[in-house]
Amino acid sequence: MTTSTVQGSPVKALIVEDTPVHAFILSTILRKFHCEITVAENGNEAVQLFLEGKKFDIIFCDKEMPVMPGPEAIEKIRALGESHVKIVGVSAGYDLEQSFMSAGADIFLPKPMKFDVVGPIIQEVMNKKNNSMV
Amino acid sequence: MEYANLRRQAASLKRSLFDQGYLDEQFCQVEDLQDEASPNFAEEVVSLFFKDSARLVANIEQAMEKYPGDFNRWDAHMQQLKGSCFSIGASKMSNECTSFRNSCAEENAEGCRRSFQKVKREHAILRQKLESYFQLLRQAGPARTATRSGGK
Numbered sequence: 011m012t013t014s015t016v017q018g019s020p021v022k023a024l025i026v027e028d029t030p031v032h033a034f035i036l037s038t039i040l041r042k043f044h045c046e047i048t049v050a051e052n053g054n055e056a057v058q059l060f061l062e063g064k065k066f067d068i069i070f071c072d073k074e075m076p077v078m079p080g081p082e083a084i085e086k087i088r089a090l091g092e093s094h095v096k097i098v099g100v101s102a103g104y105d106l107e108q109s110f111m112s113a114g115a116d117i118f119l120p121k122p123m124k125f126d127v128v129g130p131i132i133q134e135v136m137n138k139k140n141n142s143m144v
Numbered sequence: 145m146e147y148a149n150l151r152r153q154a155a156s157l158k159r160s161l162f163d164q165g166y167l168d169e170q171f172c173q174v175e176d177l178q179d180e181a182s183p184n185f186a187e188e189v190v191s192l193f194f195k196d197s198a199r200l201v202a203n204i205e206q207a208m209e210k211y212p213g214d215f216n217r218w219d220a221h222m223q224q225l226k227g228s229c230f231s232i233g234a235s236k237m238s239n240e241c242t243s244f245r246n247s248c249a250e251e252n253a254e255g256c257r258r259s260f261q262k263v264k265r266e267h268a269i270l271r272q273k274l275e276s277y278f279q280l281l282r283q284a285g286p287a288r289t290a291t292r293s294g295g296k
Contacts, residue, residue: 029224031193031231038177038185074223102230122170122230125177 021045021135026056026071026080027100032121036070039125043132052076053083060090068135073101073110081113088114096135150284157277166270170233183286187278193232194271200225201264208260218256219248225263237266 023045027033033049040047048066050056052075059066069087071080084097099110099118107118119127161167171186178185204221211217226241240263247255 029227029231030196031189031228034192035174035177035189035231038182072227074220074227076220102227121227122173122233125173 019139021068021132021139022066023047023132024056024059024066024069025049026053026069026075026083028052028072028075032072036123036128039128040132043129043136045132053078053080053086056083057086057090060087060092066095067139068096068098068132070098070100071110071115073099073106081109081115084110084113084115096131098131147284150280154277154280154284157273157280161273161277164236166234166236166266166273168233168235170230172233174232187281190232190274190278193228193234194274197225197228197267200228201267204260204263208256213251213253215248215251215253215256219245222248222263234266234270237263237270240266 021040021043023040025033025036025040025047027036027049028051037047037049045068048059048064050059053071054077056069056071057078069084071084073080080099080101084099087095087097096117097115099107099113099115100121100123101110101118102121107120110118117131158167161171174189175186182188200221204218204225207214207217207221222241222244226238226245229235229238229241240259244256244259244263247253247259
């Protein structure tokens with residue numbers, strides 16, 4: 011896996027995932043791209059972070075989680091006016107894509123996640139962030 | 145060289161894990177994330193998997209005892225375990241998790257119990273095999289490049 015040269019402030023990534031192993035693996039991948047990482051264990055925790063005024067550039071969100079599932083959390087986050095944050099829905103089963111996209115996700119990645127697809131997504135977010143700072 | 149022999153044994157064990165369906169491509173993806181900064185990453189992930197999966201198996205067992213016939217609850221717990229299996233490519237275990245979930249969908253308690261026994265069995269087997277694999281790798285030590293023996 012190749013990583014690009016980091017310019018500007020790091021991408022702030024929120025991982026919304028109740029499976030510790032998934033969260034650990036994705037965190038490791040994102041660290042290779044020098045992302046600042048926050049992990050929420052369910053959709054409700056994710057929404058609370060936004061209500062506390064936290065800002066993120068990208069969210070990786072699982073679907074089935076205790077307390078609040080992913081699509082519901084995405085709907086609530088978008089309803090808070092967070093239109094700029096890139097939201098990636100992540101779940102097993104291609105038939106779950108629609109529920110993520112209807113909720114306001116930008117991309118759907120099926121599990122098991124192919125790690126080499128994460129890099130271009132982060133690079134795109136990084137480029138957009140750096141361009142907006144110019 | 146002992147190192148080479150141990151590496152060969154580890155590679156052979158890994159191949160058999162794939163050939164026998166215990167692991168799939170996802171495990172290779174995990175190993176590919178290993179680098180100089182995280183030389184034991186795969187073992188750390190697997191260790192985390194078995195710590196978490198042991199907890200999830202205990203949760204399922206408890207749910208089946210305390211909430212008989214609550215297939216939705218049983219299914220929710222098993223879904224978490226299945227998700228965890230996906231993350232390291234534990235395909236045989238994942239398949240048994242699917243069988244359990246199918247039994248839940250059919251509200252087949254006996255089917256769930258049988259599947260759950262298989263899940264636990266596959267969990268134990270995979271744990272033992274992966275422990276052996278990583279033990280071989282630890283004994284072999286870090287990968288070394290070939291060096292020319294010194295001469296006069």
